[in-house]
Amino acid sequence: MSRVAPETLRPLRVRAPAPARKLWNGLVIALCTLCAALILLPLALIVGHLLARGLAGLTLGFFVHLPTPVGEPGGGMANAIVGTFILAGLASLMAVPVGVGAGVWLAEYGRGRLGGLVRYTADVMSGVPSIVVGVAAYGLVVVPMGRFSALAGSVALALLMLPTIIRSTEEVVRLVPRSYREAALALGAPQWRVIQQVVVPAASGGIVTASLLALARAAGETAPLLFTALGNRFWSLRIDQPMASLPVYIFDYAKAPYEDWNRQAWTGALVLLIMVSLVSGLLRLTTRRLPRR
């Protein structure tokens, strides 16, 4: 960089790119930046409209009252909010033990061909449309039971959660340092105790996060509930009966030709988004190393 002997530097001088190439360079960079800026737009618009249209209805009554008949103002979605929690909770009871077990197996023993096949199957399963899972749950639970039920809805949600939990659990269990396993084995612990008392506890934070993320996704699903849990305008805590859920309510209220119902749909959507985003947003902020979804 010194100016002592400019002649010796001459062969090394880099020619500036031709104007056309420079222009193209600037254009490409500008376009990519524009794309990233454009992505921010829909999120801002959606959140903005949800707040603008839904915030007014966000009263205590919305959380504690039952829906009212058409034309009668007021009313809330208390049963749907509770229903969503029950459905998602039941689904977790089914999906989490299986998903975590399979994920731990994949991380610890899944190196062979069978492991690859399980992994691939879980990945492909995560791409099955939720409506198809709903149709399957209809045949699996609703038809034998003879009626729509919360149980059928949660089976559908559990099937949707399973692949996510499996793959995320595998990922976080793999993150446990090898030295933990080696130290435990060196102390004479058998393999199963190493996994059960060293590896899984070390990964437990990540496993809980992964399960909650899957839970949040499932809580926002509508399509698989339409003809499994169906919906219910009254209080019902029985899992062998139809049960209300927030997403199905929003769908019904948004389709209805009554302005008051449409307003409530917006409020419902706002509540649902807050519930879902709060869980996933907070978790993502606290744990950066988790795989997406």
Next chain:
Amino acid sequence: MATALSADAATPHARPATARRRLSRLADQVHRRALGATALLVFLAVGLIVFEVVRGSAPALGTLGWRFLIGAEWDPVADHYGALPYLFGTLVSSALAMVMAVPLGVGTAVYLAELAPPRVGAVVAFVVELLASIPSIVYGIWGLFVLAPFLRSLVEPWLIAHLGFLPLFQGFPFGIGMLNAGIVLAVMVVPTIVSLAREILLAMPGSLREAALALGATRAEGLGVLLDAARPGILGAAILALGRALGETMAVTMVIGNTNRISASLLAPGSTMASVIANEFTEATGQLYLSALTEIALVLFALTVVINALARLLVLWTTGGRRDVAGSA
């Protein structure tokens, strides 16, 4: 992972097998088998889905045969079922979404992987993850009450006036229809493309970019080299996003208009396979009607499984399995 380090191999002078050690080895076996059994439940889950959907559609498969896929008439009253309008609606709305989402997603991924200052990049990445976590029904209500009036009053009249000579933009400005569904779908699948394409770009060897820059390439030309190498993986990301778009239900059901006509115009309302199931399944009376809807689910299932399997193979192949990106979408 640690199977190679079983207690025997780690101890140079293995003690003779006592009863206790044998018990411990048995416990290991039981534990391993039990975990393995939960893993096998994945096959059971997929198997059950396939079994139920096939069983449900058996009557329609038997009665309607191949005419089901090419018939354009859907008349439950006369028990006539042709799924072509829905197949058409699914393919067109998804294609439209891909046209918008792929350039946008790849551009953003390039920005995130190569251009963004770390802080800005973190914000954009966070927004993309938030977009991915918004429930489908929320996109639907936004598309129905916000996007539809906007399209109806501003965008579609303009398209009809200026591009109306194309069959694509003829008809009335309904607001709801293929165009609306395509836009909503594009927003919904963009996060998939961004996060996967970004992972793939980050998995490319840095020497590619360095070599290009050393030869005097501009930044954009260096990006070109990188994108060239990442092409199959990015194609995989796009196909994976396509798979999601094909199966997306609620948002599309709310904004597509739900008619069973085939129209060349993007402004016309239509239906997709997923939306017709969502709309009619609970109201389907009669065995053949229900079975026909289940057969649509079967076709949709087959379509998405094939597409997903293909996409994941492409992604794995490009990244050489070095990054576990296949599980991330």
